Amino acid sequence: QPTGKLAGKKIVVSAGGTREPLDPVRYLTNHSSGKMGFAIAQAAQEAGAEVTLIAANTSLPVPANVKLEQVETARDLSVAVKQAFTTADVLVMAAAVADFRPAEVANQKIKKTANNEMMTLKLIRNPDILKEIGPMKQPSQVVVGFAAETNDLVQNAEKKIKAKKLDLIVANDVSKKGIGFNADNNQVTFLFADGRRQKTQVESKSQIARQLIDILSQQFLK
Numbered sequence: 001q002p003t004g005k006l007a008g009k010k011i012v013v014s015a016g017g018t019r020e021p022l023d024p025v026r027y028l029t030n031h032s033s034g035k036m037g038f039a040i041a042q043a044a045q046e047a048g049a050e051v052t053l054i055a056a057n058t059s060l061p062v063p064a065n066v067k068l069e070q071v072e073t074a075r076d077l078s079v080a081v082k083q084a085f086t087t088a089d090v091l092v093m094a095a096a097v098a099d100f101r102p103a104e105v106a107n108q109k110i111k112k113t114a115n116n117e118m119m120t121l122k123l124i125r126n127p128d129i130l131k132e133i134g135p136m137k138q139p140s141q142v143v144v145g146f147a148a149e150t151n152d153l154v155q156n157a158e159k160k161i162k163a164k165k166l167d168l169i170v171a172n173d174v175s176k177k178g179i180g181f182n183a184d185n186n187q188v189t190f191l192f193a194d195g196r197r198q199k200t201q202v203e204s205k206s207q208i209a210r211q212l213i214d215i216l217s218q219q220f221l222k
């Protein structure tokens with residue numbers, strides 16, 4: 001029997017960056033390595049939770065005793081997250097999801113020709129996974145989002161916590177060197193739905209993850 005702060009709880013964590021194909025050899029993506037989400041999955045497992053880690057395009061070692069599901073696109077991630085959420089106590093969306101994808105995926109490699117010096121890509125919106133989770137949420141379920149921002153960190157995160165009806169948002173300044181995307185360290189502000197804020201120091205992603213687990217166990221899963 002697992003022991004620990006999250007014993008008996010099921011937690012679903014998403015990590016990594018989605019890839020949106022353009023043709024058989026190219027895709028649009030972002031700089032997410034998956035380190036933040038993997039650290040959260042590991043911390044939750046060490047706290048006794050049953051953990052499902054839904055990973056988009058990562059190449060990190062999978063933490064022990066964590067169930068891994070691999071996905072590629074935002075639409076794949078959406079299907080996997082919604083499925084796993086139906087039986088989860090907590091969802092943490094640390095994945096960096098592409099908001100748009102190429103409107104058409106070419107069957108063959110797109111070629112340069114004598115007269116295409118310039119090309120225009122047409123993009124269409126991807127599903128907003130957290131917005132789709134909102135109506136599925138039972139009162140006992142806890143939903144945590146991240147907000148990756150390059151400007152107006154707290155204001156933008158506050159808009160997202162409301163628009164996505166989250167219990168907690170982890171605001172991540174991704175404009176600073178040494179934290180955020182692909183770094184080993186991070187610095188975040190935890191923003192609660194009731195307006196409270198808690199800013200961390202620059203710490204390892206494992207330490208940030210353990211702080212999130214403490215907040216979940218002390219304030220949401222009593």
Ligand code: PMT
Pocket residue numbers: 015016031032033034035036037074093094095096097098099126127128129130131144145146147148149160172174180181182183
């Ligand atoms: O993976 P690392 O290299 O360790 O980097 C960590 C990180 C910077 C990726 C991570 O800390 C982080 O900030 N993740 C969220 C990235 C993101 O997509 O942020 P956003 O502000 O665009 O989205 C807000 C929230 O909505 C996120 O929880 C996101 O998962 C979710 N979302 C976004 C778009 C979409 N179509 N559907 C969503 O559910």
